[in-house]
Amino acid sequence: MLAEVNVTIRRFGADPLELLNTMMLIRMYEERAALLQRESGAPGTCTAVGQEATAVGVVAALGVDDLILTNHRSAGHLLARGASPSRLLAEALGRRDGYCGGKSGSLHVSARDLGVVLTSTIVGGELALATGVALSQQMLGRTGVVACFFGDGAACEGRFHESLNLAAVWRLPILYVCENNEWQAFVHRRETMLTDSVAAWAQPYGIDSATVDGNDVEAVRAAATEALASIRKNGRPFLLEAQTYRLRGHFEPDDQGYVDQQELASWRLRDPLSKMQARLLDQGIIDQAGLDALSVEIAQCIDAAAVFAIASPYPAVAELHTDIFA
Amino acid sequence: MLAEVNVTIRRFGADPLELLNTMMLIRMYEERAALLQRESGAPGTCTAVGQEATAVGVVAALGVDDLILTNHRSAGHLLARGASPSRLLAEALGRRDGYCGGKSGSLHVSARDLGVVLTSTIVGGELALATGVALSQQMLGRTGVVACFFGDGAACEGRFHESLNLAAVWRLPILYVCENNEWQAFVHRRETMLTDSVAAWAQPYGIDSATVDGNDVEAVRAAATEALASIRKNGRPFLLEAQTYRLRGHFEPDDQGYVDQQELASWRLRDPLSKMQARLLDQGIIDQAGLDALSVEIAQCIDAAAVFAIASPYPAVAELHTDIFA
C-alpha cells in the first residue's frame, strides 16, 4: 500500500491540534529518515529535531500565495507546507518519486507546487536568492511574501549583509526567519559572534525585527503573523529570530560528543513537542488517549512513507544527462 | 635631475603645517596624475581629491609599526605615509621604478617598506585581508595596529560584515577607516543604504565607532588618535567613519555629469585644503606669502616626480613571467 502523494499546500485553521499534529509528523519523519540513513547508508541527512515549533509556527502563518526558501534543514518547512512524507523520503533516498526525481537527495529539496522554491544547501544561498524571488513578486504584482529560512551560521556569511541591505533599500517583501539553534555544524554560535541575538543585526539596515521563543509553536505563529502583517502593511522586510536548539547532531550519524551536556539537557526540557502537548493536555484540548491515538496514526503514515520511498526505484542512469539546460 | 626616492616612513610631529603641507602634496600629485593620464593615455587613475584630510589625519595618527591596507584610491594614504611621489607616479605610469615595478599601475600600489601592504583594487579586498594581517600582528606579538581604509561602497560588500564580525570575535587590532565620500563609482551612496552613517553598522558586532568630519584634518587626526588608543587599550577593533566627499570623478576622465551640482558645490565650499589653510592663516601660523612659497615648493617636487616617472623606462617584456611564484 503506497501512501498518497500530496501536492496541495496545507492550510492551517485555528485549531491548535493541527500545530501539534504537524510537529509530531515532522519529528517522526526526521527520526525515521535518520534511522533509514543509519540502516541503509542513504545520503547524509540533516534533521531539525527540536526546531519543529519554528517551522510549523512560521509556515502556519503563511498564506497560500507566500513563498518559502529553505536550506539543508528543510524537512520541517516542507512537511508543514503540506509536502508528502512519502515523496520527501523518496527524495532523501535518491529515488525517482522524490520531489526532485532523486537528484537532490535530502539536501536541496524544492517543491515548486508548494511554493518551496530554490532550496540551496550552500549556507547563505537562500539569502542570496530570496531577494530575487521577492523582486519578482514585487515587479510582477504578486502579493505573496517570501519567507526565507536560514540559520545563525548563515547570518555570518557576507550574503546576510548584502541580502538584508538590498531588501531594505528596495523594500522587498521578505520575511527573514532566522532559526538560531545555537549551532553552526560543529561550532557553537557563541564562538562566532559577540551578540546572542541575530535580530540585533537587522535594525541598522532599517529592518524591523523581533525575537521569539522558537520552541513555542503558538508564540512563533503569533510573531510570524504579526511580522507578515507588518511586511504587507509597510512594504518593508522583517526579520524574525526564533531562539531554539538543535537537539540531534549536525547530520546523521553524529554522537554530539562535542556538545555541552548540561546545555543539551536544559534544552531537552524545553522540547517544543512536549511543551505543546502539555499545554493542550492542560487546556483539555486533547487527552492522553487522544495523543496516543495521534501518535499511532502519524507513525502509520511514516511507515507508509518509508514503504513508498523504499519501493520507489532509483532514477534511470540516463537521468544523469537531463535537466541541465532548459 | 631625478627626485630622491624616499623609502622612510614619514613621522608627523605636532606642527599643523605638516598636515597642510602633506595635503597639498597629495592634491597636487593627484591633479598631476590626472593630467598625465589625459595627456599620455596612462592607465586609469582614481583620485581622492577632496578626501586629503582623511588620509593625512589618519596616517598622521599612526605609529611607525602600524600597518596600512588601502584600495584603488591609495595615493593619499601612500604619500601621507612618506611614499616618494616620483616612484608613485612611475608606478601609475607602469614604469620600472614604480613601487611595484610597473606591474600594478595606479590601482594596487603596495609599498611594504612603508607598511602599506596588500593593496587590492577589488572593492572589499582590503577588508578581507586586514583580518589576516591583524592576526599576524596578534599572534607574532607585534604591537602595530592595522589601519584598513575602505569606502562606503566597500561597506556594502559581504566582506564588510564578515571582516568586522571576525575582528570583533577574535579581538583583532584593526582600525577600520571608512571614507564615506558619498559615491560608489557612479552610484550615490544614498541609493545603496538606508542609513547615512556606515558607523551605525559597527555597533551590533560589538565594535566601537565614531564619526568625524573627514574634511577637517585636525579633527580626523584627533579622532584617529583616540581610536588607536582605544584599540591598544581594549584590545578590540574600532571603526572610524570620516564623512567626506569625492570632488573629482570616479576615475579619469569623468565629466561628473551625473553629480548633483548643488551637492558638489556645497562640498567644494568645505574643501579640506582651503579649510586648513584658512585656519592656519587665521591662527597666524602661516601667512599668504608662506603659503605661496609652500605651493611653489610642492609644485616643484611634483614636477620633478613627473620628470622622474616619465624618464623611467617600462619594464622589460621578460617581467611578464616574473613574480608569479615565490
Add this chain to the structure above:
Amino acid sequence: MKPVTVLEAIDQALAEEMAHDPRVILMGEGVATKRKALLAEFGADRVRNTPLAEGIIAGTAVGAAATGLRPVIDLLFAPFLCYAMDELVNSAGKLRYLSGGQFAFPLVAIAMTGAGWGVGAQHNHNIEAWFVHTPGLKVVMPSSVADFKSLLKAAIRDDNPVLFFVDIGLAHTEGELPAQEAAVRLGEAVVRRIGEDATLISYAKTVGVCERAAAVLAEEGVSAEVLDLRTLKPLDEAAVLASVRRTGRAVVVHEASRNCGVGAEIAAMLTEQTWATLKGPVLRVGGPDAPAPASYPLEQAYVPQVEDVVSSVRRLTRSAAAA
C-alpha cells in the same frame, strides 16, 4: 548606416530586448547612471542601480530568473565575478538539475575582460574557461560589433544562464550593423575568412589577430581559414570539425592562459575526432600563465601576437610530420 561602437551595440541590444519583453530588467553598479537612455525609456524599476555587492546582484538575478523575470546584470569586470561564483555556479548552474527540472534561469551576466586599458589583473582576467568547465552555463564572447548586438539579444532570449564577456580591447571599436539583422543563435561559429591549408580558431579580440596572421600567411602562399567561435558553450563542434577536416591543420588562439583554457578543449576534441585527417598537431597560442600586468607594453605583450600565430602555422605547413 552610421558605424557604432561595441558599447553602443550592447546598448541597442538591451534597449530592443527591453522593449520586446517587459520581463527583461537590467541591474548593476551604475547601470542607471551610465545608461541614461535606457533609464529614461524603461524607468527606474527596470533599470536598477544596485549597492556595491556582486554576490547579491547575481543572487537577485538568479532568484528573479527562476520566478518570472529575465534579468541582465552588468558585473563590470570579469575578476569581480569572483564575488558571484556561488550564485552563478552553485545556484544558476545547478539548481535546475538538483531540483529535477523545476526551475529555469533565463539571465545574462555581462563582464569585461582582456588587455587594452592597462588596469591590471584584478580588472583583466580571462576566466571564460572556468564557466565553460562548469555545468549548466552558457558562455558567449563575440568579436564583431554586429555579433555583440545579435548575440546579446540571443543571450537575453535564451532560457538559460549566459555569461557574456566583452573584450575590453574591442569596447570602442566601430563597425557597421547590418540593415537587416541576422537572427543568430547561441552556439553558432562563423567563418571570417575562407582558407584551405589551416584553420585558425579563435574568439573575441584575437579573431583580429588571426585575420592579420591570415593576411601575412596569404603572402607566403598559405591559405588560412579564420573561424570565430562567438559562443564558447555550447561549442559549435560541427563547424570546428568541418573546417579542420578540410584543412587538416589547426591553431587555436586566445588571450586567456593556455593551461586548461578553451584552446586545450578544442585541441583535445579535434585530436580525438579528426585524428585520421590531421596533418600535424593542433597548436595553441595563448596568454602566459601569469596575472595580467598593468604596465601598457607588458599588457600588450601578454596578448597573442600575429607573429606567434603565423609561426605556428608555418610549423604545421613546413614540416610534413611536425614535431
Add this chain to the structure above:
Amino acid sequence: MKPVTVLEAIDQALAEEMAHDPRVILMGEGVATKRKALLAEFGADRVRNTPLAEGIIAGTAVGAAATGLRPVIDLLFAPFLCYAMDELVNSAGKLRYLSGGQFAFPLVAIAMTGAGWGVGAQHNHNIEAWFVHTPGLKVVMPSSVADFKSLLKAAIRDDNPVLFFVDIGLAHTEGELPAQEAAVRLGEAVVRRIGEDATLISYAKTVGVCERAAAVLAEEGVSAEVLDLRTLKPLDEAAVLASVRRTGRAVVVHEASRNCGVGAEIAAMLTEQTWATLKGPVLRVGGPDAPAPASYPLEQAYVPQVEDVVSSVRRLTRSAAAA
C-alpha cells in the same frame, strides 16, 4: 605498521607540520571541534574554529600568509570555494605579481570533492581545473594514503598558495605509511604501474580506476602504464612526456568534466609535444558535463568506469590508425 585512513594521514601531516613550525596555524568551520587532538596539542590560538564565512576565512589566511604566518584552512567542500574565489584568485594568486614580488603567500586550502557520499552538486564539484587555469596557485590532488600525508606536508612547506583537494571517495580508504617517509616535492608524478603499450594518466580516485583497467588490459595482453599526477600544478610534464614518448598511446582519466578539464590540457600538451611518436589520438575519459546528482547509483555512474578506460585503450591498440 598499522594502516591509517586518508583522513588520519591528513591529521598526521597537520600535526607534524604544526610541531615543526610554530607559524603553521589551522583555521576553519569546526576544525577545533573535529580535530581535538590538534587542539589539545597546539592550543586554541593555532587551531581556530571560525564563523561560517569562507570568504573571510580565506582572506584571513591570505593576509596572514603575507605577513608571517603559514595558515592551513579547511574549507570543507569544494563548491564552498565559490565564496572564497576573490581571496584565492584575485589576492593570493595575483598580489605577489601585482606588487612586483613584495609578498609571498604560503598557505594551503583544503577541500573535499568527488563522488562517494551522495551529497549532490553543491557539495561535490570537481573544480580543480579552475585553479590550474588560474595564475599563481598550485593544485594538489593525491590518490594514496602516503601521498596525502607527504604532499600535504610539502604543500604546507611550499611558499605559495596551494589548493589541496581530497577526493571524498578516498577519505576512508586505508593504506600503509612508509616507515621511512619519502620527501615528496610538489610537481612530481609517480608511476603506479609500469607498462609499454599505453599510458593511463590520472589523479585522485580515478587512479584506482586506471589500475583496475590496467589489470583487465593485462589479461588481454595489453600492458598499460599508470601514471598518478598527484600535483596538477605545477604539472610534471617531464614524467608525462617520458611515459607517452615510450608507449605512444595515452588516455587521461579524471572525474571532473572533460570540457576544459585537466585532461584537455594534457591531451593538448601531449599532442603538441609528442606528435611524431603518437600512435593514436590522446583520449579522455571524464565525468559528464552535468552537475553531480545525489542519488547514489547516478552518482556512481558519474564517475569514469573501468570499462570506459579499457575500451579507450582498446580503441588505440586495435586500430593502427584510430579514428
